[in-house]
Amino acid sequence: MSAKQSLSSLILGALFGSGLLISGMIHPQKVQNFLDVAGSWDPSLSLVMGGALLISAIAFPLILKRREPLFAHKFHVPSAKNIDAKLVVGSALFGIGWGLGGFCPGPAIVGLVSGSSASLLFVVSMLLGMALHRTYHDLRSPPT
């Protein structure tokens, strides 16, 4: 990978991580308060998604009109179109875990560097969950 590729990956990660940190999403209790409509509701996180979409919903369609990205030869955009049980069940399981712990993948990764033991325990369990999915996936459709 070229220096341009490596450096841009690092900088984009730093920008994304800074956004998560500044937004407050790295705090699990704030996430849970956002989801706690019947209790201590904190609507802040709707502004995180709103702010992100304000930029990306305008930029994405314009960018995808290009023939190729600036530093690569093709766009890697998901091609699946069907709304199936995997999508809904997977998202439902994710949501339950998100609500119970207050962590989703990005903020948990950023939180690792705060020295929070909760972030570490969550991330290790999340990696295990991803590995379990891989095993489950391979059992259902063995790699050829």
Next chain:
Amino acid sequence: MHHFTPISALIGGLLIGVAASLMLLLKGRIAGISGIIGGLLHPSAGDASWRALFLIGMMTAPLGYLLWTGRLPEITSDVSNRTLIVSGLLVGFGTRLGSGCTSGHGVCGMARRSPRSLVATLTFILSGALAVFVSRHLIGVTP
């Protein structure tokens, strides 16, 4: 309402939107964190380093905070270790099965007007709210 922080939430959200858009413009990649991590667990040739570097970049954000404020951000959780483990397993398994999380579906997929991502986002917000309602108000797992 509890500790409403609209300005920092909006600024953080705008930054996330800029980062996700630049990711697509420069690299043609979707800034979906569960997908980026998942791809690292079973990497294919030439596909691992951008993922690792992006995640390392994310982890430099608290160091920027440290330089700015003189301390690391403090993350507190009142959830038991057992619940954290269960939630981690669910998030890991669920995001892979459902092909995305808050960033991949909630930001990037919604920005592409993907019906799949709209369904996924509504599903995880609703099930997340339900999980908080049950754990906080029915069982009382967390205060």
